[in-house]
Amino acid sequence: MEENWFYEALTETYIPLLVMFRNLQNDTIQFRLTMSLTPTLCSMLNDSFLQQRYIRHIKKLISLAEKEVKRTRYNALQNENAKLYLDKFKMCYHLFENIWQRDLIREFRTLQDAGLLEIITCCATHGYLPNMQDNEPAVKAQIKVGVESYIKNFGCHPRGIWLPECGYYPGLEKFLFKEGLKFFFVDTHGLLLANPQPRYGVYAPLYCSEAPVAAFGRDAESSRSVWSAQQGYPGHPAYRDFYRDIGFELEMDYISPYIDPIGLRIHTGIKYHRVTDIHSEKKEYYNRQEALNTAAQHAGNFMFNRQLQIQHLTTLMDRPPLIVSPYDAELFGHWWYEGPEWLNYLIRRSQCEQNSYEFITPSDYLSLFEENQVSEPSFSSWGEGGYSYVWLNETNSWIYHHIHQIENIMTECASQNPQVKGVKRRILNQMARELLLSQSSDWAFIMKTGTMVHYAQKRTKEHIANFLTLYEYLKKKTVDENCLSFLEQKNNIFAEIDYNIYCRQNVAGG
Numbered sequence: 001m002e003e004n005w006f007y008e009a010l011t012e013t014y015i016p017l018l019v020m021f022r023n024l025q026n027d028t029i030q031f032r033l034t035m036s037l038t039p040t041l042c043s044m045l046n047d048s049f050l051q052q053r054y055i056r057h058i059k060k061l062i063s064l065a066e067k068e069v070k071r072t073r074y075n076a077l078q079n080e081n082a083k084l085y086l087d088k089f090k091m092c093y094h095l096f097e098n099i100w101q102r103d104l105i106r107e108f109r110t111l112q113d114a115g116l117l118e119i120i121t122c123c124a125t126h127g128y129l130p131n132m133q134d135n136e137p138a139v140k141a142q143i144k145v146g147v148e149s150y151i152k153n154f155g156c157h158p159r160g161i162w163l164p165e166c167g168y169y170p171g172l173e174k175f176l177f178k179e180g181l182k183f184f185f186v187d188t189h190g191l192l193l194a195n196p197q198p199r200y201g202v203y204a205p206l207y208c209s210e211a212p213v214a215a216f217g218r219d220a221e222s223s224r225s226v227w228s229a230q231q232g233y234p235g236h237p238a239y240r241d242f243y244r245d246i247g248f249e250l251e252m253d254y255i256s257p258y259i260d261p262i263g264l265r266i267h268t269g270i271k272y273h274r275v276t277d278i279h280s281e282k283k284e285y286y287n288r289q290e291a292l293n294t295a296a297q298h299a300g301n302f303m304f305n306r307q308l309q310i311q312h313l314t315t316l317m318d319r320p321p322l323i324v325s326p327y328d329a330e331l332f333g334h335w336w337y338e339g340p341e342w343l344n345y346l347i348r349r350s351q352c353e354q355n356s357y358e359f360i361t362p363s364d365y366l367s368l369f370e371e372n373q374v375s376e377p378s379f380s381s382w383g384e385g386g387y388s389y390v391w392l393n394e395t396n397s398w399i400y401h402h403i404h405q406i407e408n409i410m411t412e413c414a415s416q417n418p419q420v421k422g423v424k425r426r427i428l429n430q431m432a433r434e435l436l437l438s439q440s441s442d443w444a445f446i447m448k449t450g451t452m453v454h455y456a457q458k459r460t461k462e463h464i465a466n467f468l469t470l471y472e473y474l475k476k477k478t479v480d481e482n483c484l485s486f487l488e489q490k491n492n493i494f495a496e497i498d499y500n501i502y503c504r505q506n507v508a509g510g
Contacts, residue, residue: 001455004266006044007057010104011269013333015092016340018100018107021116024347031116031347032359035108035329036162038122039149040440042105043493046153051102058096061089061269064258068246068270077285078272084288085270109154118361120160121150124494127439128391130169130379131400137414138407138439140175141501145436145494147179152496159363160184162326164441165391166218166382170210177211183362184215185326190380191217199373203313203321205365209376216362218382221309222325225302226336233302234336237275238294240286242335244273271337295338299345300353307356322365323357396447399460403438406467410435413474414502423479428499430484431470433491438463466491 024031044050065086072078100107111117123129124145132138143161150158160183161176168186176184183205191202194215198206202217226232233239247259247268259266273283274291306323313321332339350359366372383390392400410431417428438460446456466487473479 001452003050003053003057004260006050007054008267008269008334009041009330010054010096011058011061011089011092012337013330013340014104015095016333017329017343018104018111019091019095020340020344021111022107024344025111025114025116029348029351030359031351032118032361032364033116034118034120034160034361036120036122037105037108037153038126038162039124039146040126040493042149042153045104048102055093055097058089058093060258062086062093064268065089065270067254072272075285077287081272081286081288082270105153112154118159118363119150119154120162121146121158122162123164124149125436125440126164126442127436128164128167128381128388128441128444129172130167130381130388131391132404132407132439133169133172135404135407135411136175137411137502137504138435139172140178141432141436142439143175143179143181144501145497147181148496149494166190166380167388167391167441168215168377168381169379170376173208173211173213173215176213181213182366183213185324186215186217186377187380187382187386188218188220189386190377191215193378193380194375195378196375198375200317200319200321202324203317204319204369205322205362205372206375206377207372209374214362214366214372215377216322216324217377218326219323222302222306222323223327225305226325226327226331233295233298233342234331234339235275236294236298237277238287238290239275240271240291240337241273241275241283242271242337244271244283246270246272291338292341295342296345296349299342299349302342302346303349303354307354310356319369322360390448391441391444393448395450395453396444399444399447402464403435403460406435406438406464406471409467409471410499410502411504413471414499415504417474418500418503423481423484424474425499426484426488427470427474427479429497430487430491431467431474432497432499432502433493434463434467434470434487437491437493438467463491 065082068082069079069086072082096102108117108119112119123142125142127142129139129142132142146161147158157180159181161181163184166185166187168184168190188202191198191206194206198204202219205214205216207214224231226234245267247255248265252263255265256263258268272285274286276282276284309323310321332343336342347359350357380386381388381390413428413431417424420428443456443460447453469483470487473484
């Protein structure tokens with residue numbers, strides 16, 4: 001399942017975004033965007049096994065699309081779309097295998113080096129930090145591993161971090177500062193409820209009270225244009241419908257070679273219908289040109305609204321307003337198929353048709369405006385309700401007793417066994433990996449949403465059980481080398497991890 005998610009993200013989001021960025025660069029269109037590439041995503045992008053499996057995956061999609069071109073030959077719109085999918089899958093294969101030689105991180109790094117992207121990091125496994133704040137070494141480890149992963153992949157130190165789920169609690173900035181991070185993001189209310197109250201709302205960053213790290217707040221108005229189910233662009237009738245996929249609609253005999261081997265129907269990425277009327281069960285066929293025209297119109301609308309917004313804000317501030325508009329990367333292409341085209345149109349039109357604003361990154365802003373108000377952002381997240389409910393509720397609260405227990409064990413073991421070598425070091429390093437994997441906010445989120453709950457519970461329990469098995473090896477000083485090697489191979493994230501990040505003396509202020 002997770003492999004399929006990864007392959008979908010490559011085909012529908014990351015490769016299309018890279019193509020779009022390269023086209024802008026070739027056309028000398030200037031832009032500055034901030035993009036987070038998480039340690040877990042980078043680990044998957046670097047994994048030779050997954051790279052090879054993606055080649056197999058995309059070849060299967062090419063084969064399926066070729067069959068679809070033949071099957072739909074008597075339906076003009078369907079056939080046109082089938083050909084578009086075939087061309088796209090072939091392009092993905094050619095770029096990934098022949099041009100980029102399977103190294104997408106190098107392509108993103110090149111764009112950053114060219115001054116077009118500012119790539120920021122995230123915590124090691126997207127652990128929701130407010131729920132682990134009682135164990136400072138656990139917080140530090142999530143941040144430090146994220147920074148170290150970034151340095152390994154991009155050859156420089158990250159300036160900023162995307163806090164998992166925008167989860168912030170007062171004092172967190174101390175850990176960010178110790179790892180050399182200059183800025184992070186909070187949801188709108190995280191800045192608006194800061195103490196003291198922010199002079200410029202969310203339209204300028206704050207320096208945190210306990211450490212000089214800048215907090216940037218999300219602009220609700222520009223976010224609403226894209227995210228809102230009622231007002232957002234992706235719900236327009238002309239856009240492609242995400243849910244109508246041939247993997248769920250065609251006969252099993254036909255589709256079975258292209259879905260899960262156990263017969264589980266999954267998304268193939270081939271979808272022939274448009275959103276139409278969201279209240280209608282009957283969907284019309286997707287018209288690609290009409291969808292692109294709509295994306296261009298929506299880009300113009302977004303640009304016009306930002307011009308009006310800036311015009312108003314300029315009368316209230318003694319500096320240019322900053323509008324922070326963060327979106328989930330997979331919105332562009334995966335959930336909103338026309339998202340990369342919308343972004344492409346927005347960047348091009350912004351350069352050619354207006355002079356009210358320019359694209360800028362947080363680092364750019366802090367270089368221009370070194371002095372900013374000092375205040376303490378509010379405890380916050382961008383989850384439902386704005387705080388921690390999504391990741392701590394009746395569906396998932398049971399996991400934290402166990403996770404906190406192994407956090408404490410990890411801290412004790414690391415502090416009592418500094419700088420050991422050999423098998424003992426391997427055990428401690430693998431314990432650190434299993435702990436980090438158990439802390440992923442995805443598991444609690446899936447339990448809350450009610451989708452694939454069994455899988456999320458299984459993954460949480462497995463990593464905790466693996467950790468405790470390794471802990472027993474450490475206590476008894478007898479090791480099942482086969483089991484240890486198996487876990488090192490299976491859960492091989494962060495190959496260079498050093499368990500000493502959990503030692504008490506290494507935490508902020510320690």
